[in-house]
Amino acid sequence: MNIIVCVKQVPSSNEVRLDPVRKTIIRDSSKAVANPFDVTAVEAAVQIREKHGGTVTALSMGIPATEKLLRDEIARGADKAVLLTDRVFAGADTLATSYTLAKAVNTLGGADLILCGKMATDGDTAQIGPELSAWLDVPCVTDVIEIKETDDRHIVCVRNTDAGTETVKVELPAVITVVKNLTIPRLPSIAGIRKSLDAEVRLVKAAELGADPSRIGLDGSPTQVIRTFPQEKKGEAVKIEADKAAAAVMELWEEL
Amino acid sequence: MYDLIQSADKIGAEYLRDESRSTGHAEYAVFAKNEEDVLNALRFANEKDLNVTVQGGRTGLAGAAVPYGGLILNLSQMDRITGMELQDGKYILYAQPGVVLLKLRKMIASRKLDTGLFDESSLGIYNRFFTDKEQFFPTDPTETSATVGGMAACNASGARSYRYGAMRRHVSSVRMFLMDGRCVNVKRGEAFANGLKASLPCTDGSSVDFTLPSYKMPEVKNASGYYAAPDMDLIDLLIGSDGTLGVIVELGLILDPLPEAVWGSACLFEREKDALSFVDKVRGEKNIASLEYFDKGALEILRQQKANGSAFASLPDVPKRIESIVYAELHCRDEEEALGSLLRIGEIAELAGGNEKDTWVARNQSDLDGLMFFRHAVPESVNMNIDKLRKTQPSLTKMGTDMSVPDDKLFDVMEMYRRDIEKTGVRSAIWGHIGNNHLHVNLLPSSTEEAGRVKEMFKEWAKSVTSMGGAVSAEHGVGKLKASFLEIMYGPEHIEEMRSLKRTFDPEWKLGCGNLFSKGEEEKA
Amino acid sequence: MGIKIDRDKCVLCEACVASCPNGALSSGDEICIDEEKCILCGACVNNCPMEAITLEKEQAAADEGSSGIWVAVQQQDGRPIPAALELIHKARELADIKKCTVTAVCPGKGSGFEKELIEAGADEVIFCISENMADSDDDAYARILIPLIKERNPETVLFSATILGRSAAPRIAAKLGTGLTADCTALSIEPDTGLLAQTRPALGGNLMATILCPGTRPQMATIRPGIFPAPFPDETRTGKAEYLRAGDTTGRGFEIISAEAKKESGGISDAEVLLVAGRGIGSARNLKKVFELAELMGAKVGVSRPLIDMGWAEYPHQVGQTGATVAPKLLISLGVSGAIQHLAGMGGAKTVVAVNTDEAAPITRQADHVIHMDCVEFVDELTRSFKERKEL
Structure with missing residues (x-):
């Protein structure tokens, strides 16, 4: 089975500091990591491969430095890595990103199964998986908490729904998005890291994908952030008098 | 002036024990919030002739914070950062003893410090710290709810001490009250022994004069008994003294830049x-x-x-x-x-x-x-x-x-x-x-x-x-539970040297009773 | 296209350098951008106090022919979910500013609840009836809406950010080639352009971002349930309903084999309301009272470590670093002093009420509401109040 796993580079921390004087935002840019949900997806893919054979390809769109993270996925068990990296990809929102990833899946000759993390820790949008499935015109199962079985033509998995959980069976190819604790990703071994150092990470530019220039990067992104501002923090605690305590707490409870 | 002093049966039974899971007894307890409270507590203990056991996070494994009758002096509410300095390119955080390690780490990592007690100069250093390279405090005992005061008292270490050494190395100053209310404020590099003879200046102009024990400490990781060596920096004696010499009220903590x-x-x-x-x-x-x-x-x-x-x-x-x-x-x-x-x-x-x-x-x-x-x-x-x-x-x-x-x-x-x-x-x-x-x-x-x-x-x-040339307590301190090992390690004569050193700091033998060694002959009588 | 820095406005304050999540900016005689690192995310644009940085892009003009605000209604057992009513009500408020209509569109098996939707603020209700469709069928939900939106050309389509909404909306957005903002917590109309301003938490809630979709239609967003208040039905409102039969949604290579309703885990980690008892509760007998109160409130009970040590409660009830991490909507802390390990375990709680005789206990620093009284008395009083309420 050919499995493609989409991996995104995210900052290691979502911590935002405010400059005490200017009140401008300060972010720590020093460390980037693979989105933890995607690391789980890679592990899930490797487990499927260990049972059924095939290859696991880690696919990412990002700046050239993302290559390092893709190597790390190889150390964790992926067979191949592909990095879509080109100036014209920059500024992509989820629509442009999913379009670009869909083009890449087709350029790589398609896949039997495409795994994505349910969402990325920096954006929290959870949109890439279902958008990708729409571009590829294949079924999609989001919020998957367990992969039950796979054969050449189907995958059976359990997903979260608003009312509980559901077991669904979908025809392959399909896109599956997984929760972070679907499985525990293994840590790479020194042997795995050694192997990843010599592995090839295929770099792909926009031209190679045959992508419509108006659908990629900043120009292909309909949404635009116009303002960012820090979340208001919890203020001082409110004191409630003892004689009004029960009524006040009752009110808080009713507001839920 | 003794408002804060409460009867020990009013507070929880957990204050009678620590992580060693051994239990002691006490008559009174104080949760000090500032130096004034500490001084009042000591005065009260002197008036009533009470033993004093200092407590921080009670995470110790050797029972040093388990009360030995008398008064519990709990410092866990003295938990503020009082200032900052920059010395030889390193940031120094001045911390009260009750600052919890986990909180210290979070403050340093997020660079969000409560600067309420900072003076102008500290604020200036803080602004620099805010945008500087990420820092960390290297001493890392497993139990992150330990307080820095407790960590200094037992010269704590942790996994990273393999490279960074124990707590001692990362403390630049100790401010300590003696049982009689005098204060010593020692900065690293300012007060040394002359051979084994030592004189520690107090803030009131007086001094504590004493002789250091003459044993040679083993050349291994060691938190057993007083740190003693000829010509030593006297701050090193106070660190690791297991609450027997004085009450630590402020520490200068040296930060290191976090490795890339x-x-x-x-x-x-x-x-x-x-x-x-x-x-x-x-x-x-x-x-x-x-x-x-x-x-x-x-x-x-x-x-x-x-x-x-x-x-x-x-x-x-x-x-x-x-x-x-x-x-x-x-x-x-x-x-x-x-x-x-x-x-x-x-x-x-x-x-x-x-x-x-x-x-x-x-x-x-x-x-x-x-x-x-x-x-x-x-x-x-x-x-x-x-x-x-x-x-x-x-x-x-x-x-x-x-x-x-x-x-x-x-x-x-x-x-x-x-x-x-x-x-x-x-x-x-x-x-x-x-x-x-x-x-x-x-x-x-x-x-x-x-x-x-x-x-x-x-x-x-x-x-x-x-x-084998080893130490009986490498990091937990001796406390009460390992006092008998200390005697095995150093022998009765050296224990006697430690006793007489303690007596110069605490002649009435009130502080940290039962820690390190027993009072000796008089007690048995 | 790209980031442009106006050197005349720039004062080299380096706020942009500090804000870049990729370390792409550096400062010298002027601000430099490393193109190998820049992803055109615009973080520096929004952080520049001098407004010296701009992000230029080719902007297609919006389709002038689109109009109206749509709310995609989600159903459960043939009824609209509460979040849908909240959203219709909010849409009404926006439509009144825009002077346009609100359409509630309801794919699924249910129908006949137009009155409720109109009274919440809709002018028009469209039922797309598919008797065999499961409530959770995101695939069918999207397939039904896509042609309808294409045909009727609304200016805006809003979804509840439920599991269904967050799965179906992206498929629709991609098929329509339009933008979608996830999990919004605020919506407004930009005064000068009339565009929908969609505000959402970013970076795990550390930052809020306001997003526009100027060039493509419809403007689409999923909105977090429970953010907007539930509407009071306005019985004077009138509107019309349209009944459509949805096309066949089977044979898509997608099949729901079985469904299981939400299980009560019994654990405290996912409790919505949590009572946490500490040493101040005093005795095992008093702890029983807390369990009784919890029963009345539909809450669960957690305890601090000393109570476990004393054998009053079992380990699974322990809140803290070494016990369970909890994130209830309402946490009522009863006689807990608040050791740091305990506080670490309850950091995710939304509203914290601390009941303690010690006003300076560390727990009060983590609380939204502080009640200075004996926690057992408090438990007794609250129990009385809830019992009275039940009798009413």
């Missing part, structure tokens, strides 16, 4: 002897910040906890064939250097009989957190096991050692541990700081009779470890 690359690697071995041989060979690798060990007993308890507890479900599986794990943390200038070290570690593991495939590597924070959770799950599992046993046998306490030996004695000491444990027939789990040949041998006796045998065995070990 912090990686972890666990090497799994099928035989303990391979793990030891790996340790022996890997010591030459310069970037290692910590070198930790887990034996088959520890791994077995972990497997059980993983099987029956959801809290540990996310731990990685350790294959049954694995007998020992050695964890090494790398602190490097950059990732390239870290990779070089990691690959050399792999080679050494294979040379020692391991396999590069049997390794776990963490190269980012979330993987490191995973390995950290694994390391902490070991003591936590054992504690849970003890708690279970104690429900039916409340007299049992956790029986663990804290001894260190020189590098060339690692194989010998391990052989001794294995031989003697087998003789007692008690279930065991060994883990700890193998880089310093400092292993915590923990026994899980299932009866008071077994506990008695273990106690005897520990006494024998104290003698053997001393003769």
Whole structure:
């Protein structure tokens, strides 16, 4: 089975500091990591491969430095890595990103199964998986908490729904998005890291994908952030008098 | 002026014990909020002729914070950062003793400090700190709810002490009240002994004059008894004095820049002897910040906890064939250097009989957190096991050692541990700081009779470890529980030297009674 | 296209350098951008106090022919979910500013509840009836809406950010080639352009971002349930309903084999309301009272470590670093002093009420509401109040 796993580079921390004087935002840019949900997806893919054979390809769109993270996925068990990296990809929102990833899946000759993390820790949008499935015109199962079985033509998995959980069976190819604790990703071994150092990470530019220039990067992104501002923090605690305590707490409870 | 002093039966029973799980007794308790409160408490104790036991987070494992009658002086509410300085390119944080390590770490990492007590100069330093390279405080005891005051009192260390040394090295100043209310405010590099003769200036112009003990401290990781050496910096005496000389009210904590690359690697071995041989060979690798060990007993308890507890479900599986794990943390200038070290570690593991495939590597924070959770799950599992046993046998306490030996004695000491444990027939789990040949041998006796045998065995070990040139307490401090080991280590004459030193600081013998050594002849009479 | 820095406005304050998540900016005689690192995310644009940085892009003009605000209604057992009513009500408010209509569109098996939707603020209700469709069928939900939106050309389509909404909306957005903002917590109309300003938490809630979709239609967003208040039905409102039969949604290579309702885990980690008792509760007998109160409130009970040590409660009830991490909507802390390990375990709680005789206990620093009284008395009083309420 050919499995493609989409991996995104995210900052290691979502911590935002405010400059005490200017009140401008300060972010720590020093460390980037693979989105933890995607690391789980890679592990899930490797487990499927260990049972059924095939290859696991880690696919990412990002700046050239993302290559390092893709190597790390190889150390964790992926067979191949592909990095879509080109100036014209920059500024992509989820629509442009999913379009670009869909083009890449087709350029790589398609896949039997495409795994994505349910969402990325920096954006929290959870949109890439279902958008990708729409571009590829294949079924999609989001919020998957367990992969039950796979054969050449189907995958059976359990997903979260608003009312509980559901077991669904979908025809392959399909896109599956997984929760972070679907499985525990293994840590790479020194042997795995050694192997990843010599592995090839295929770099792909926009031209190679045959992508419509108006659908990629900043120009292909309909949404635009116009303002960012820090979340208001919890203020001082409110004191409630003892004689009004029960009524006040009752009110808080009713507001839920 | 004594408003804060309350009767000890008004506060919780937990203030009568600490993590050593031994219990004491007290008549009064004070939760001091500032220096004034501390002074009042000391005055009250002098008036009423009470013993004083200082408490912080009560996370100690040697019972130093367990009250010995009299007054409990709890400093956990003195938990503010009072200022900042920059000395020789290093940031110094001035902290009250009740600052909790976890909170300290969070403050440093997020750079969010409560600057309410800062003066102009501190604020200036803070602004610089805010945008500077990320810093950290290197002393890392496993229990992150420890307070910095407690950590200084027992000269705490942790896994990273392999590289960074114990707490002592990271304290630039100590402000301490003596029992008579005088204050010493010592900065590193300002007050030295002359040979063994010493005079420590007080803020009121007077001084404490004393002679240092004449023993030669072992050249191993050591938190046993007063730090003493000819011509020493006198601040080093106050650190590690186990609450017997004075009450610490402020510490200068030296921060280090956080290394660019912090990686972890666990090497799994099928035989303990391979793990030891790996340790022996890997010591030459310069970037290692910590070198930790887990034996088959520890791994077995972990497997059980993983099987029956959801809290540990996310731990990685350790294959049954694995007998020992050695964890090494790398602190490097950059990732390239870290990779070089990691690959050399792999080679050494294979040379020692391991396999590069049997390794776990963490190269980012979330993987490191995973390995950290694994390391902490070991003591936590054992504690849970003890708690279970104690429900039916409340007299049992956790029986663990804290001894260190020189590098060339690692194989010998391990052989001794294995031989003697087998003789007692008690279930065991060994883990700890193998880089310093400092292993915590923990026994899980299932009866008071077994506990008695273990106690005897520990006494024998104290003698053997001393003769190997080791220390009876490498990091937990001596407290009350290990006072008898200290006598084995140094002998009665040197204990007497320590007693007379204490008397110059605390002539009425009120502070930290029962810690380090008993009062001696008078007490028996 | 790209980032442009107006050198005349720039004062080299380096706020942009500090804000870049990729370290792409550096400062010297002027601010430099490393193109190898820049992903055109615009973080520096929004952080520049001098407004010296701009992000230029080709902007297609919006389709002038689109109009109206749509709310995609989600159903459960043939009824609209509460979040849908909240959203219709909010849409009404926006439509009144825009002077346009609100359309509630309801794919699924249910119908006949137009009155409720109109009274919440809709002018028009469209039922797309598919009797066999499961409530959770995101695939069918999207397939039904896509042609309808294409045909009727609304200016805006809003979804509840439920599991269904967050799965279906992206498929629709991609098929329509338009933008979608996830999990919004605020909506407004930009005064000068009339565009929908969609505000959402970013970076795990550390930062809020306001997002526009100027060039493509419809503007689409999923909105977090429970953010907007539930509407009071306005019975004077009138509107019309349209009944459509949805096309066949089977044979898509997608099949729901079985469904299981939400299980009560019994654990405290996912409790919505949590009572946490500490040493101040005093006795095992008093702890029983807390369990009784919890029963009345539909809450669960957690305890601090000392209570476990004393054998009053079992380990699974322990809140803290070594116990369970909890994130209830309402946490009532009863006689807990608040050791740091305990506080670490309850950091995710939304509203914290601390009941304690010690006003300076560390728990009060983590609380939203502080009640200075004996926690057992408080438990008694609250129990009385809830019992009275039940009798009413």
